Amino acid sequence: MICERDDFSLTGPLHLTSIDWANEHHRRSVAGSLVQGIYVAERDRQLQRDGPELALSPIWSEFFHFRLIRKLVDDADNSIFGGIYEYKPLSQTVKSMELSPRFVVAFRGTVTKVDSISRDIEHDIHVIRNGLHTTTRFEIAIQAVRNIVASVGGSNVWLAGHSLGASMALLTGKTIARTGVFPECFAFNPPFLSAPIEKIKDKRIKHGIRIAGSVITAGLALAKKATQHYNQNDRASPAPPDPFAALSDWFPRLYINPGDHLCSEYIGYFEHRNKMEEIGIGFVERVATQHSLGGMLLGGKEPVHLIPSSVLTVNLSSSRDFKQAHGIHQWWREDQKFETKVYQYK
Template sequence: MDRFDAVIHFAGLKAVGESVDKPLLYYNNNLAGTITLLEVMAQYNCKNLVFSSSATVYGSPKEVPCTEEFPISALNPYGRTKLFIEEICRDVYGSDPEWKIVLLRYFNPVGAHPSGDIGEDPRGIPNNLMPFVQQVAVGRRPHLTVYGNDYNTVDGTGVRDYIHVMDLADGHIAALRKLEDCKIGCEVYNLGTGNGTSVLEMVDAFEKASGKKIPLVTAGRRPGDAEIVYASTERAESELNWKANEHHRRSVAASLVQGIYVAERDRQLQREGPELALSPLWSEFFHFRLIRKLVDDADLSIFGGIYEYKPPQPSSGTVKSQELSPRFVIAFRGTVNKADSISRDIELDIHIIKNGLHTTTRFEIAMQAVRNMVASVGCSNVWLAGHSLGASMALLTGKTVARTGVLPECFAFNPPFLSPPIERIKDKRIKHGIRIAGSVITAGLALAKKATQQVSQNHRALPAPPDQFAALSDWFPRLYVNPGDHLCSEFIGYFEHRNKMEEIGAGFVERLATQHSLGGLVMDVVSGGKNTEAPVHLIPTAVLTVNMSSSRDFKEAHGIHQWWREDKIFDTKIYQYK
């Protein structure tokens, strides 16, 4: 009989003010309902739970950002129901270690699904700030009531950590994947942005975005409201591999890469100076400044650049726990189809096909820039980003430093995957059969190569070389692919095929095959074993984002522009090498 594998528990009354007026209603609904749910789950042996808790369990913290280790002491009945349910979950796990429970402490959700199908327009009185603001903007309400203007904050209004609901949704998916970890017990994670923003700052941002003025009326503080609350998200980032503002991060990275494309066109068309150059338009909007251009020594084209983040001075001391943006971004463009650069770019494209990108002077220049920047400011302050040919450059430089334990954030848009376009085959059985055959052949050749190397090492009494593929398993580059782009779409099948091979009991074959490419093994034979660098596209782990929206043609499917748009449907999955 089919059964549920896990439960995500969202249900519950959630208005702070109402909970103060009707505490018994909240205790009866939220606590009794959860106890009933846990009893039914235990009855049917479904012992995997993700519970939507709340940052209200921190009460009014003495310091910020709030870490998961902070003392918990809610200020209102709603917060206390969340706190009590967390304790109930811990007791349930303590009595039966078969339970796996993730407690997600939300901060302040805002926004809606970009399709507009699921909006932020509740039938009754809203419980959150932004629906009130929106209802004032469209004329349903005469003004926005701001509760409290005498807090010890930047402008006297309360400070909260506002997180988009799409980021929260991704956090729940990450939590479900965490439940697959056999070591998990009852764990708690903050879901926030790590930034504190006041009520008036949120209103100001809405006014600038919408062009509408929001009339304000000030009232006294509401009972149970804290002054300043925002999250530390380090645990969720490290253990769930989750971070808020994914769309913003993706858009920024793609725009900076586009800035490098335009910088090269500025060079070719001699558009110099602030009045003529167009490339700054792609970076300065996000407060990034191009501080160094990476120039190819063969044709003097600009193939990359180093951006520095120069945020504006916070107005009146805005509360920030950490910058969502990195201090530096090293971005690489792809092929530019113009006379001044096309020949050199195609030469680099051929090097990718021949698995020789690492032998080029362009790679050496890029690698030196990455090493110097990481050594200077630390890898946590550096992003790598690239598109097409530039995506291969970003991945290769990232892989090179990742082997030493340095794990930079990497955004690879439409990265080339050199393989026959099997993903374009519509019949799933044929497609799966071809992949199985390819895996068996690749694994067989890899075993033969490994045996030959082992004999050679034994003759020369050499130690076994380290497993460079497994050494990359802690690095999660972000790959962005489009099924309509045959140059990168094979990444979809590359990762999905691993799971299918595990399901049919052929995991060992695929674990070996996934470390090699059939073309790479052939090239290795042709070169007499001199080419020791693995193909760029062979990656053990990744965060794979697929653009599920249809594309009109290959040019659109391969374009960088799709990755900063909000009207696309993206599907993101995390793949980890086991």
């Protein structure tokens, strides 16, 4: 039996018969559909839906004149975790062609099916432990992105992902951005690992908790940095470039639903910076925003979810449950209300 969410004719953005690449709704919808195409490609594989008569994944990209030219396959369980799409438009149906991508690299999230669930959960744990960069999936992904960027340039490449796939898109994007190339990145429901402070209704209590957290985090970060400098006996040497600030001109697009506790903390993460500036202690938050308590305790690399700047889109429409709030289909629905804000780290 075909799952409704896999069937483009039932749940896809059929209303987008003509694309305007300057339209945010169109761009968001296409990026989301391409990510959904990777989900469906993996379910096609697991259910052995092969060939044009059975496979449900091609229409999710071909409807918009994209073709899946390469599947990114996990080296352990052979699951499809991502894919590379090439854009082959019919010019008469396209507006603002100069804003379109030539290639889109898309990553799916966790698929709760027996053939892939154990490997996906393993990567979910890597996200929690700030170790996604150590996985072979990341090695496969970053090499693919580097090759495309080297071939056609970063401005012609989009990255897109949902949930676990959003973490992969952000990590590959951050890695490429550190070289001075800023690809467009569409991260749908990206995990933000933190206590669910955003769920607190009382704004004063919520703000107080965030201030306390910022002070503690900034203090620990500065103490750790001072200790490292002392141990290295380099107190007289010039300070190294700030790797966090170096990413401030990269603006990944984050799509957040307040009802999704896995990603909703992004709302407070960015709003809190502005509030700290308003009360005159923005310098504390500029340090704290680069670190997480969990990350410092684990001693790992910089958490994937911490980013300097973003174009943050929040779905203001109510969701009936967590499943809907975390789902990708919401991002191309016409009946949803979205609010977008731009945040830049300074």
